[in-house]
Amino acid sequence: MTVHYINISFFAHPLNILVHCKNKPYNTPHTSTTTSRVLSERDIYTSIYDNDEDMKSVKDNFDRQTSQRFEEYEQRMITNRKKYKEQCEKDIQRIILKDKREKSLAEKVEKGCLKCGCGLGGLAVSVGIFGGLGTYGWKAAATAAAIETAKQAGIQKGIQVGVPLTIQKLKGIPGICLIITDENLKNMVATLYGQPNYIIQAINVARNAWCDGATLLSDKESTCTSYLLQISNLSQQVGNAAVEANTAGNIAAAAETEKLETAALTNIQNTSTTCTTAIIASTVVILVIVLIMLIIYFVLRYRRKNKMNKKLQYTNLLKE
Numbered sequence: 001m002t003v004h005y006i007n008i009s010f011f012a013h014p015l016n017i018l019v020h021c022k023n024k025p026y027n028t029p030h031t032s033t034t035t036s037r038v039l040s041e042r043d044i045y046t047s048i049y050d051n052d053e054d055m056k057s058v059k060d061n062f063d064r065q066t067s068q069r070f071e072e073y074e075q076r077m078i079t080n081r082k083k084y085k086e087q088c089e090k091d092i093q094r095i096i097l098k099d100k101r102e103k104s105l106a107e108k109v110e111k112g113c114l115k116c117g118c119g120l121g122g123l124a125v126s127v128g129i130f131g132g133l134g135t136y137g138w139k140a141a142a143t144a145a146a147i148e149t150a151k152q153a154g155i156q157k158g159i160q161v162g163v164p165l166t167i168q169k170l171k172g173i174p175g176i177c178l179i180i181t182d183e184n185l186k187n188m189v190a191t192l193y194g195q196p197n198y199i200i201q202a203i204n205v206a207r208n209a210w211c212d213g214a215t216l217l218s219d220k221e222s223t224c225t226s227y228l229l230q231i232s233n234l235s236q237q238v239g240n241a242a243v244e245a246n247t248a249g250n251i252a253a254a255a256e257t258e259k260l261e262t263a264a265l266t267n268i269q270n271t272s273t274t275c276t277t278a279i280i281a282s283t284v285v286i287l288v289i290v291l292i293m294l295i296i297y298f299v300l301r302y303r304r305k306n307k308m309n310k311k312l313q314y315t316n317l318l319k320e
């Protein structure tokens with residue numbers, strides 16, 4: 001009798017089992033002389049579940065669910081790709097807009113720093129040149145004005161010293177008080193100070209006027225004819241007195257002029273030094289500011305270029 005046994009590999013393998021049958025001794029069992037263990041091609045590609053309805057149902061259900069899940073997965077992937085693409089485009093647009101704003105702001109700041117640096121550089125040059133020229137011109141004008149003011153003040157000082165001294169010396173000449181009054185003497189000296197010849201002439205005129213009326217009085221006549229009021233003697237004494245007083249006044253005037261000139265020139269020099277120092281300091285400060293502006297300009301430009309390169313790379317990556 002032949003019995004088929006199904007192994008775990010799901011293919012049929014015939015087993016030949018010899019059974020000793022006592023009931024029918026006349027029926028001789030067939031004994032196979034050769035046993036073949038080779039599987040046919042049909043046995044290899046054929047399963048026992050091909051005709052099983054339950055297995056077909058399970059397979060169909062599995063195929064259907066698998067296909068459905070693959071379709072759902074594909075739909076999700078399409079949706080996600082679309083979403084990622086839209087998000088990528090939004091990110092790119094946002095990056096482009098942000099880059100434009102930052103680029104515009106950076107360019108404005110750079111241009112502002114550059115313009116400010118150029119303007120301040122020109123201002124520094126202007127301050128250095130025109131400030132120096134202005135200080136030099138002011139110093140020259142102030143020096144000339146100070147010298148002139150000192151001279152005028154010296155002249156006034158000489159007059160203040162010389163006029164009283166001239167009056168004092170003229171009063172010390174014998175006979176002067178007879179021929180001219182104190183009031184007329186003061187007015188004459190104040191008017192003719194610094195001019196000894198004119199003072200001599202004025203004294204001689206006063207002497208002649210006084211002596212012309214001396215004919216009626218014997219005492220005046222004797223005085224006019226005396227040596228004291230002789231024109232030669234009187235002129236010599238008046239001239240000496242006027243010259244001495246004028247010399248003293250000139251000395252006082254020169255001393256006062258030198259004193260005032262020294263003080264004024266010292267003040268002018270100090271002021272000029274202060275102005276020059278201020279101009280130099282201002283120029284240095286402006287140049288430092290210009291240098292800082294230029295450094296800021298180059299730093300901003302360098303950072304903007306680096307940022308632009310990075311954003312360009314990032315944009316290219318997003319596009320890819």
